[in-house]
Amino acid sequence: MTHNTPLSPRPRPLHSLADGRRRPMTVAQLRAHGVSAAETNEQCRPGGPWQQLLPNVVLLHPGPPTSEERLHAVLLYAARDRGAGPASGAAPAVSVSVPVQPGAEHPPVSAYAEAMITGLAALTLHGFSAAPPLPSLDVVDVLVPRMRRLRTTGCARIVRTTALPTPVELTGVPVAPVARALADAVAELTDPGTVRRLLTEAVRGGHCEPAAVVRELNRARLLSRPHVVDAVDSLVAEGRALAEQRLYRMVREHALPEPVWNVDLRLPGGPHLGGVDAFWPEQAVALELDTRAHRKQEDDAAWAEHTRKREHLERLGITVVHLTPRKLRDCPEHQAAVVRTALMAAGDREPAAYVVVLPR
Structure with a gap:
């Protein structure tokens, strides 16, 4: 070996991977850090220091995952490249400058190619008070292209679409726009009061206009459900009242x-x-x-x-x-x-x- 011969990367000690990284990693990412499949399996044995949270996704500590870790795990599971790196041609997320918790380490949002959080979890990230807190959600909805070969498993519920919207970046994860997230949430809800509160907050909170919500509900073929139709009527009335207030303000403020x-x-x-x-x-x-x-x-x-x-x-x-x-x-x-x-x-x-x- 000469002094010009490149050295192979030295594998990182297993304990150093978990230090400061209370987040999930994929099997491919672990392999890139020099951790073999056998070593990963050994670390994930019952009572071991790691755990398999989802297929091919490992959590680097034994305790329950935090809400943040579950979001990243679901995205790693659903991303086309399983978190191995950004895919070419992926639509960039629109950043909204929501601060990430100090000390948290995340993959770049672009690494989650063709996957984004949707449904109730997305509405919670958008700041909806009517949406449940993340720890109370048994599953996290993740939106992927229709042709992806993925199945719902564990805490990841797969939602398919023929056309992915451009995601918004919130707390370091790609999130579906409000109108799309609402439609995906409503598709799983049967309580009329919950549906009405979510749709009303979308307009009253200034998240989006009624027409955008109704378009997404129509695309999802949800307007045949009586409790959704009733909620849409309330949504339209709320939107009209807000529009009239803006009109009165415009006339007054612009003389x-x-x-x-x-x-x-x-x-x-x-x-x-x-x-x-x-x-x-x-x-x-x-x-x-x-x-x-x-x-x-x-x-x-x-x-x-x-x-x-x-x-x-x-x-x-x-x-x-x-x-x-x-x-x-x-x-x-x-x-x-x-x-x-x-x-x-x-x-x-x-x-x-x-x-x-x-x-x-």
């Missing part, structure tokens, strides 16, 4: 003229033209909030009716401004400018037809 709120429009002695959320009679400008739930069986008819009403009002010379709850939440300044522009342009238009304004 727009005060409209008449929630009125019906009619032609004198003629047909009903439809209801609008706000109306400026002098400028003949109407405003509508789109708070439709996007339920598949209702969406086409609702959109056709909305289009018919808008076209009829515009033929009468009334400008219709269309706002969504998401736009009001994310960019109220821009929406206020849209309304102000419509009001200022009223003087350049032909006078609108006279309409009767009635409380809705």
